[in-house]
Amino acid sequence: MxxxxxxxxxxxxxxxxxxxxxxxxxxxxxxxxxxxxxxxxxxxxxxxxxxxxxxxxxxxxxxxxxxxxxxxxxxxxxxxxxxxxxxxxxxxxxxxxxxxxxxxxxxxxxxxxxxxxxxxxxxxxxxxxxxxxxxxxxxxxxxxxxxxxxxxxxAIPFFDIMTFSACGAYIVYSAAVKPSNLSEGYYRSLLKWSRGFTDASLARIYRLPGDRFISCQEAGMHSDTCTKHALKDFFQSLLPFASLYLPIHLTPILVFRRKLLIERPKKTALSLVKNLFYSSAFLSSMVMLAKYTMCVLRNFEGKPPPAAGWIPSVAGVVCGLSLLWERVNRRKELAMFLIPHTLLGIYKMGLKSSPRLVxxxxxxxxxxxxxxxxxxxxxxxxxxxxxxxxxxxxxxxxxxxxxxxxxxxxxx
Incomplete structure (x- = not known):
């Protein structure tokens, strides 16, 4: 110690x-x-x-x-x-x-x-x-x-991105296949971030059995082709996610760096705008890559539902690459953000399987x-x-x- x-x-x-x-x-x-x-x-x-x-x-x-x-x-x-x-x-x-x-x-x-x-x-x-x-x-x-x-x-190069991707694999899998692993509030947030995915559409594709392959359009996930929807989704998500990140980036400046804001307002404002763009691009890319990977792999498999659980897991790993948008000194913090949700999910699974633990x-x-x-x-x-x-x-x-x-x- x-x-x-x-x-x-x-x-x-x-x-x-x-x-x-x-x-x-x-x-x-x-x-x-x-x-x-x-x-x-x-x-x-x-x-x-x-x-x-x-x-x-x-x-x-x-x-x-x-x-x-x-x-x-x-x-x-x-x-x-x-x-x-x-x-x-x-x-x-x-x-x-x-x-x-x-x-x-x-x-x-x-x-x-x-x-x-x-x-x-x-x-x-x-x-x-x-x-x-x-x-x-x-x-x-x-x-x-x-x-x-x-x-x-x-030191392991890109360890933060690997950690983020590993947690992403668990979280995207849980959201698609076993949402009970996640807290209800976090699961609802993921659905709203996804812009198109609903509990009903995910259940129809990943949880309920079917006798034939169901397209994304038929499931109500999007009306365009998967590629066209992914591109549109990325750009349409930038502004809403910027509004989400604005208080997250602005609060530390107002609380911890007020002196710098007064002494160098222009430099501080430009830094805020730049960081806001990178964070918005990160979150937009993360959502887009997760959804697009799930679309591509499910269409490649072409089997009736429920789709294989490895598909959302791989999508979670791929969406971790979006962390490359962020500054190096923020990647660790973002990886740390996903770890508690992952640990909480594993803990909830343990509670279900062990009544004594409850x-x-x-x-x-x-x-x-x-x-x-x-x-x-x-x-x-x-x-x-x-x-x-x-x-x-x-x-x-x-x-x-x-x-x-x-x-x-x-x-x-």
């Missing part, structure tokens, strides 16, 4: 207090809690807008955010409450461990991160489960990045989240370069500036 740089093994000479001021700690806890709650509520509102657009990027107009928040205010309280409690408990645990152990090492932050993770109990079951697999994916990514940085294992699943989820957060908080304090920019920025914003200062490294 210790960093090979051995950050401040004994912190008696680095400002560790010999006393524990309860009143001072209480005020610090309350300040951290209130800041986290306000930021969490604002983030929840942003997620609601982005989520509404993600589920249907082809809608007209912006969803009514006030209506969404009034309807889901209890969910807002749970989400904001966790983002308020986690950093508050984390910092309290760090201070307690520093006081009783009289040193500040990797175990301090790992233990504090694990203890604070149990505040996730305030969340609802579905989001707690997804957050757990989100944390697992990021912990695995941080671990691999650390091993590569230490030259323990070699009864113990809440405890398993909590323990997995705790272990993952132990790893991530250790990485945040000791090996920050192993985290993706998005995760590092989120931790810095909600947890605060790193407590540990690396040798020869400026404090963030």
């Amino acid at each position: 210790e960093d090979d740089e051995q950050l401040v093994e004994n912190a008696r000479d680095s400002g560790i207090s010999r006393t524990f001021d309860l009143s001072e700690q209480s005020l610090k806890f309350i300040r951290t809690f209130l800041r986290g709650f306000g930021s969490g509520a604002a983030l929840y509102a942003g997620f609601k807008v982005v989520g509404a657009l993600t589920r249907n990027p082809f809608r007209k107009g912006i969803p009514n955010i006030l209506t969404l928040l009034r309807r889901d205010y209890k969910d807002l309280l749970r989400f904001a409450g966790f983002l308020a409690l986690y950093p508050s408990v984390y910092h309290l645990c760090v201070d307690l461990l520093k006081y009783y152990r009289q040193k500040q090492d990797g175990w301090t932050h790992s233990i504090a991160g694990g203890v604070a993770s149990f505040t996730v109990i305030v969340e609802n079951d579905s989001r707690r489960t997804f957050m757990t697999f989100f944390a697992i994916a990021r912990a695995l990514g941080a671990g691999l990045s650390t091993l590569v940085a230490r030259e323990t294992i070699p 009864s113990s699943s809440p405890l398993i989820v909590m323990l997995l989240f705790a272990v993952s957060m132990m790893t991530l908080m250790h990485a945040y304090e000791r090996q920050p370069g192993s985290l993706t920019p998005l995760l590092g920025g989120l931790l810095k914003y909600f947890v605060g500036t790193r407590i540990t200062v690396l040798p020869h490294t400026k404090h963030e």
Whole structure:
């Protein structure tokens, strides 16, 4: 667990207090809690807008955010409450461990991160489960990045694209053949992104038996030829997906890089437009390649439904090539986005096949989240370069500036 740089093994000479001021700690806890709650509520509102657009990027107009928040205010309280409690408990645990152990090492932050993770109990079951697999994916990514940085294992070229394609194979297969493997909301989003595929059309082609081959036109997937539809679909999807990505790219600028926006507005705006185009092209290509590959392979097979399960799996692998549109430093984050959905699907399959796992699943989820957060908080304090920019920025914003200062490294 210790960093090979051995950050401040004994912190008696680095400002560790010999006393524990309860009143001072209480005020610090309350300040951290209130800041986290306000930021969490604002983030929840942003997620609601982005989520509404993600589920249907082809809608007209912006969803009514006030209506969404009034309807889901209890969910807002749970989400904001966790983002308020986690950093508050984390910092309290760090201070307690520093006081009783009289040193500040990797175990301090790992233990504090694990203890604070149990505040996730305030969340609802579905989001707690997804957050757990989100944390697992990021912990695995941080671990691999650390091993590569230490030259323990070699860097594999295009590993992010291979990971994205592997997850894509599972997700496209599940959407076509076994949608119960995916969360209902994510499956509905995939259908809306597809521009033409419906649950009924996918069921007719990939799940229900038939006595003859059914064309794409007959199934109601599209009226043009497969090639013509794919080309039209790519260009018609660019603008709607740009509207989806605008808040995703704009929010980090407004939250984390406001100074750069003021000092270099033209350069920042041009960078935003360029990144917006690449991201829109990536998502349009991903959807187009998945659909077109499924069309081509199914027509090549030419058999009555249900079509073979390998067809959507191959389509998922092929659509992973769309990641080449994105900047290299964003590919890892996008691959990390698919991993939780894949892990969640595998977990749901396990629940179906093992009734014993169902009864113990809440405890398993909590323990997995705790272990993952132990790893991530250790990485945040000791090996920050192993985290993706998005995760590092989120931790810095909600947890605060790193407590540990690396040798020869400026404090963030």
